[in-house]
Amino acid sequence: MNVAIIGASGYTGLELVKILITHSKFNISYIANSTGNINVQDLHPSLQGLIDMPVEIANAKEVAKVAKLAFLALPHKTSMSFAKELLDLGVKVVDLSADYRLELENYEKHYCPHEDKENISSAVYGLPEYYKNQLKDANLVANPGCYPTASLLALLPFVDYIDENSPIFIDAKSGVTGAGKKLNEITQFAHINENTHAYNPFKHRHMPEIQEKVKLLKDKDFSVNFVPHLIPVTRGMLVSVYASLKEEVDVEAILEKSYKNSEFVRVRNSAVDIKSTAGTNFCDIFVARNGKALFINSSIDNLLRGASSQAVVNANIMCGFEEDEGIPKIAYAP
Numbered sequence: 001m002n003v004a005i006i007g008a009s010g011y012t013g014l015e016l017v018k019i020l021i022t023h024s025k026f027n028i029s030y031i032a033n034s035t036g037n038i039n040v041q042d043l044h045p046s047l048q049g050l051i052d053m054p055v056e057i058a059n060a061k062e063v064a065k066v067a068k069l070a071f072l073a074l075p076h077k078t079s080m081s082f083a084k085e086l087l088d089l090g091v092k093v094v095d096l097s098a099d100y101r102l103e104l105e106n107y108e109k110h111y112c113p114h115e116d117k118e119n120i121s122s123a124v125y126g127l128p129e130y131y132k133n134q135l136k137d138a139n140l141v142a143n144p145g146c147y148p149t150a151s152l153l154a155l156l157p158f159v160d161y162i163d164e165n166s167p168i169f170i171d172a173k174s175g176v177t178g179a180g181k182k183l184n185e186i187t188q189f190a191h192i193n194e195n196t197h198a199y200n201p202f203k204h205r206h207m208p209e210i211q212e213k214v215k216l217l218k219d220k221d222f223s224v225n226f227v228p229h230l231i232p233v234t235r236g237m238l239v240s241v242y243a244s245l246k247e248e249v250d251v252e253a254i255l256e257k258s259y260k261n262s263e264f265v266r267v268r269n270s271a272v273d274i275k276s277t278a279g280t281n282f283c284d285i286f287v288a289r290n291g292k293a294l295f296i297n298s299s300i301d302n303l304l305r306g307a308s309s310q311a312v313v314n315a316n317i318m319c320g321f322e323e324d325e326g327i328p329k330i331a332y333a334p
C-alpha cells in the first residue's frame, strides 16, 4: 500500500521514513515538508544509499494521487488543515499532532480554535492496547502524545484501585527530541547539557489529555498532577506515577493481567530505564507498593512508542496488517 509522510524533515518524520523503508506492506510514495526541492538523502544524510526520493512541498491533492494513507508529522494547528483535505479526498490519516486527540471543548480550551470540527468525533485515539477494535475501522487516527502514552499505559490498570481522595502525581522526564527540531532556549546544548529541570508544572497541555482519556476509558474524574522534566539525553522518556491505593492489593498481578496479551508492553520486575526501550516500540512498566503507597514506573522512546512506531502500529491495524509488521523491537542498549 502506498503511503505518504508529510513533515519528513522533522524528528518524528525521519523515524517514520526509517521504519517504512523496511516495512513489507507499506511503500513510501510521497515525502514532503514545507519547502521541498531537495532529495530525502540530502535532507537526512543518515539515509544515504537507502532511499532515493524527492521531497515535495506538501500538497494534499498530490498525496491523494499517489497514496492511500498519510502520516502527518506536523505541528498541531498545521495538521488539521491537511487532515481535513486528505480525508475529503479519501486518504486515510494517522496524525501525530495533538489536533484530533481531545474532545472539541477540551482542545479549544488548551490549544486553539479548531478548523475541522466535523472530523473530531470520528477520530480514534491511537493507543492500541485500549482502542484496538475502533482502530480497525478508523479513517483518522489521533496518535497520542508521548507523555500521555507513557502515563496512561502506567496508570490505567490501577485506576479502579486508586484512592481518588489523595493526590496522584505523574513525574515525567523527556529527552530533548521531544521538543522537535526547531530551536528554542531550553533545548540548546549550553542550557540542557549537564542540566535538568521541570517545566510547566501542573500546566502542561498533556495533563488534560491524560485526564480526558481516564474519564472516557474508566469513567473516573481523576485530577492528575502532571509535572514534566527535560533531561539531557537525545531520546527517551521515563514516567513515575505516585498515588495511594484504596486497599492493599496485589499490584504485580493487576499489571500482569492487564497486559498479558499486549506484545508491546513489557512488565518488568525492577525499576525501568530508558535505554532498554530506546529504538523500540516497547513500553516497559514496573510497579511497587509500600502499604497503600503506589509507585508505577514506565519507559518509552518518545520518538517511537511516543510517536512514529506507534503511528505505524496504528496504520497496521487500520489496514488489517499484523500489528507488529515492520515495528522495531531491538533496543539501542548499551
Ligand SMILES: NC(=O)C1=CN([C@@H]2O[C@H](COP(=O)(O)OP(=O)(O)OC[C@H]3O[C@@H](n4cnc5c(N)ncnc54)[C@H](OP(=O)(O)O)[C@@H]3O)[C@@H](O)[C@H]2O)C=CC1
Residues within 6 Å of the ligand: 006, 007, 008, 009, 010, 011, 012, 013, 032, 033, 034, 035, 036, 058, 072, 073, 074, 075, 076, 078, 096, 097, 098, 144, 145, 146, 177, 178, 179, 180, 181, 182, 302, 303, 306, 307
Ligand atoms: N518529538 C516528539 O517526541 C513527539 C512529537 N509529537 C508530535 O508530532 C508532530 C511532529 O513532531 P516533530 O517531528 O518533533 O516536529 P519537528 O519540529 O521536528 O518537525 C515538524 C515538521 O513539520 C513540517 N512542517 C511544518 N509546517 C509545515 C507546513 N506548513 N507544510 C508542510 N510541512 C510543515 C516541518 O517541515 P520544515 O522542515 O519544512 O519546516 C517538519 O518536517 C508534532 O505535532 C509533535 O507535537 C508527538 C509525540 C512525540
Ligand SMILES: CC(=O)N[C@@H](CCC(=O)OP(=O)(O)O)C(=O)O
Residues within 6 Å of the ligand: 096, 097, 098, 144, 145, 146, 147, 174, 175, 176, 177, 178, 179, 180, 228, 230, 306
Ligand atoms: C520535551 C518537550 O518539549 N516535549 C513536548 C511534548 C512532545 C509531544 O509529544 O507532544 P505533542 O505531540 O503533544 O506535541 C512538550 O512538552 O511540549
